[in-house]
Amino acid sequence: MREPSVTPSAATGRAVRFESFGGPEALTIREVPVPQVGPGQIRVRVTAAGLNPMDWFMTSDAETAARFGLSLPCGFGTDFAGVVDQVGDGVCEFAVGDRVFGGVLSRAVADHVVVDEAGSIAVGGEARRTPDGVDDRTAATLAIAGRTAAAALAVVDAGPGDTVLIGGAGGGVGVFAVQLARLAGARVIGTGSATSADALRALGAEPVAYGEGLRDRVRALAPAGVSAAMDLHGTDTAAVARELGVLDERITTIAARIDGITPANGADAPQRALEDIAGLVAAGRLRVPIAAHFPVEQIRAAVELQAGRHVHGKVVIDL
Numbered sequence: 001m002r003e004p005s006v007t008p009s010a011a012t013g014r015a016v017r018f019e020s021f022g023g024p025e026a027l028t029i030r031e032v033p034v035p036q037v038g039p040g041q042i043r044v045r046v047t048a049a050g051l052n053p054m055d056w057f058m059t060s061d062a063e064t065a066a067r068f069g070l071s072l073p074c075g076f077g078t079d080f081a082g083v084v085d086q087v088g089d090g091v092c093e094f095a096v097g098d099r100v101f102g103g104v105l106s107r108a109v110a111d112h113v114v115v116d117e118a119g120s121i122a123v124g125g126e127a128r129r130t131p132d133g134v135d136d137r138t139a140a141t142l143a144i145a146g147r148t149a150a151a152a153l154a155v156v157d158a159g160p161g162d163t164v165l166i167g168g169a170g171g172g173v174g175v176f177a178v179q180l181a182r183l184a185g186a187r188v189i190g191t192g193s194a195t196s197a198d199a200l201r202a203l204g205a206e207p208v209a210y211g212e213g214l215r216d217r218v219r220a221l222a223p224a225g226v227s228a229a230m231d232l233h234g235t236d237t238a239a240v241a242r243e244l245g246v247l248d249e250r251i252t253t254i255a256a257r258i259d260g261i262t263p264a265n266g267a268d269a270p271q272r273a274l275e276d277i278a279g280l281v282a283a284g285r286l287r288v289p290i291a292a293h294f295p296v297e298q299i300r301a302a303v304e305l306q307a308g309r310h311v312h313g314k315v316v317i318d319l
């Protein structure tokens with residue numbers, strides 16, 4: 001697949017765009033006017049943008065895009081990190097030169113993004129200061145996956161004495177979920193393929209292969225039982241958790257709905273989850289494995305890798 005390319009100038013910047021719905025082949029890089037801030041907004045010179053499966057789910061077809069309020073032509077990507085380079089009237093929290101990270105729905109993979117000082121990912125975009133000790137590639141992975149993992153942990157309320165089964169534990173959300181559950185004092189059993197086992201152990205999880213026979217493998221690892229479960233891939237882990245006697249209120253899903261089980265959504269994460277996670281990274285207590293990083297010119301290859309659904313950690317675009 002040929003990658004798109006464009007040369008930026010001073011008054012314009014590169015932005016990855018969708019001009020038709022589809023897979024990675026529908027992505028193009030356009031040179032667009034550098035956006036200008038309005039009151040209460042900041043502009044960020046983006047240096048890194050983390051990818052999430054939702055980025056390409058949202059732009060795969062018109063119906064899904066419409067559910068997120070998106071239409072063509074459309075930007076791409078949600079997580080970003082960079083440096084503030086313009087500040088609007090009335091902004092108090094940020095100044096030019098501040099390092100920031102955050103999220104802005106489907107326009108993060110661009111040289112510049114304008115976000116609200118007090119917005120949210122879905123409405124106006126949002127930013128937080130990047131703590132010292134957190135590099136931009138890492139900061140660009142935190143907003144969606146970190147918050148979603150924190151939300152899942154809050155639903156199942158895992159802590160000391162718990163054994164938590166996490167399905168899809170080596171993926172973008174899983175790497176946060178495993179470590180947050182461990183930091184909360186829980187034992188973690190994480191599902192993955194054989195290729196994930198070492199990465200899962202390094203995060204503090206006991207690996208177990210997903211697929212046929214999962215229930216018996218988990219039972220062998222935890223004869224005293226499992227007390228909570230987060231299914232970060234689909235419904236298989238949640239179903240096995242039920243078979244193992246985990247109460248419905250201590251099971252959550254993030255990628256599917258199951259009657260009787262409370263789904264976790266990043267938007268419902270505890271209020272300061274993002275700041276707390278960034279602080280843990282800065283303190284060296286939580287690390288984000290970057291599975292791969294690509295220059296923006298290779299956006300299609302990056303999305304193709306992510307869409308394969310066997311990434312261990314996060315995929316990041318450099319700008």
Ligand SMILES: NC(=O)c1ccc[n+]([C@@H]2O[C@H](COP(=O)([O-])OP(=O)(O)OC[C@H]3O[C@@H](n4cnc5c(N)ncnc54)[C@H](OP(=O)(O)O)[C@@H]3O)[C@@H](O)[C@H]2O)c1
Binds near residue numbers: 192255
């Ligand atoms: N509700 C929300 O707020 C929210 C937020 C973020 C994400 N999500 C959704 O949650 C899901 C996970 O997101 P993510 O960023 O973690 O995705 P991801 O990074 O693409 O997940 C990749 C991981 O999935 C694992 N995997 C593949 N097949 C599996 C299977 N059959 N059973 C268990 N694990 C399997 C892979 O393990 P191996 O490589 O070992 O096969 C890999 O480590 C996506 O569907 C995403 O859209 C929801």
